[in-house]
Amino acid sequence: MTLYDWPRAAAFGRVIPKTKIYEHAGTNTGLKELFVREVDQIVWSHKLAPETVNLTATKQVAEIQVFRITARTATLDRDVLRAIDKAIPFPLIFELAHGGRVRLAAAYKRPSEADSARWVVGDHFHGDWLPEDSPRTPLPVALNMGALYERLLAGQTARLIPGMGEAPQTPFAPAEAERPVSLEERIAQAEAIQHQVREVERIKARLAREKQFNKRVAINAELRAAKEKLERLTAGNRSAAATK
Template sequence: MTASGTLYDWPRAAAFGRVIPKNKIYEHAGANTALKDLFVREVDQIVWLHKLAPETVNLAATKQVAEIQVFRITARTATLDAQVLRAIDKAIPFPLIFEVVHGDRVRLAAAYKRPSEADSARWVVGDYFQGEWQPEDAPRAPLPVALNMGALYERLLEPLVAGQTAKLVSGMVEAPQPPAESEKPVSLEERIARAEAIKAQARGVERIKARLAREKQFNKRVAINAELRAAQQELERLTGAYPRAAMTNE
């Protein structure tokens, strides 16, 4: 099992097991008609599965992470729109880890979620990272070792960020590795920022390629080719500087 596909054996003491009606999510997320339709098409059931809190996992709360909630979404489609996850994140004022289930498979998904520096009552939610699909009956690992709730949250997110970014990078460019002696500790926030930058730059490269494929005029193709080379070089710079642990999914 790869690290990005790890499923966790959530502590029994943290079990919550409450089914959440979709209309409660709509209410707290301010859902419009399009979002409600998306839930109807893609979501069968939402269960608030576990509450990882100081009293259930014996770890001290931190300023940013008092509790971590685990939600299990039974999906009607193999691909779950990120808007569904974002709506639930908007409705629940805690960091969330999702178990997405479809058929006999399950995988983790999460976005880095933190209180806003401008308004601590608001939450900032980043891009979503997803693990690999695993059989429902796959072996589960114990929770990562951590000193407090904040560290536990980071340890749960790290393999998702590393695995998805490594997969993206391997499909785009052959990224050089920095020499071992130049490696420095990299925070989760830095890794996520780099991962999001790589994702955005990769999309940009694909858009330029699409423009190039449509363009027939020679002079314009020359200009677009130059733009494409510059965009690819920037992507290579980003991926080449990506931390080795994230690239190799260690």
């Protein structure tokens, strides 16, 4: 999974107090406890903007902010990242650091059509953990800030959708190969896959807890069906990728 060499001109380096997140995200006591337990420090590390990356802004993406989170635990509760995304009125890319390793995370974030002052935040996609000193690559080539954001998100969802990569478009099926595939479609498919992965894990946990034989048989059947659905969600893209 790619780690990016963020441009020096985009360096920001401002520590964000957790209290600022609480103020702007409207966090409750339970969420504050999650931050205390799981988050050591939040740094606004880079500001990708027209003046720092030499790309023009678009209507939906004026800037992209990079937040580096030093975590106390190897996993962060989904509500932690959602709270930060809710508090910051720009698309975010997260660098999560823990135990000498780092990985990227991001959610597709866009202004609400009903209220442009509000943002719609999708599921967060996580890259693989890599050593902190892993080689980094330059930002993907893009024509504007919106295209850059799309390429950065594509890099995150690629691990869920085989063959996706960082190309500006990805075929979903042979019948659709002639038309461009929108970011929204790719994100929707990646979210569906991620949701189904969680469903498979949820059923596995139920199976591990169940002791009665007849109930285990029923749960096993449910697990097979869930795995088959997950396979159907990814099979189309695997076959499309194989023919590229």
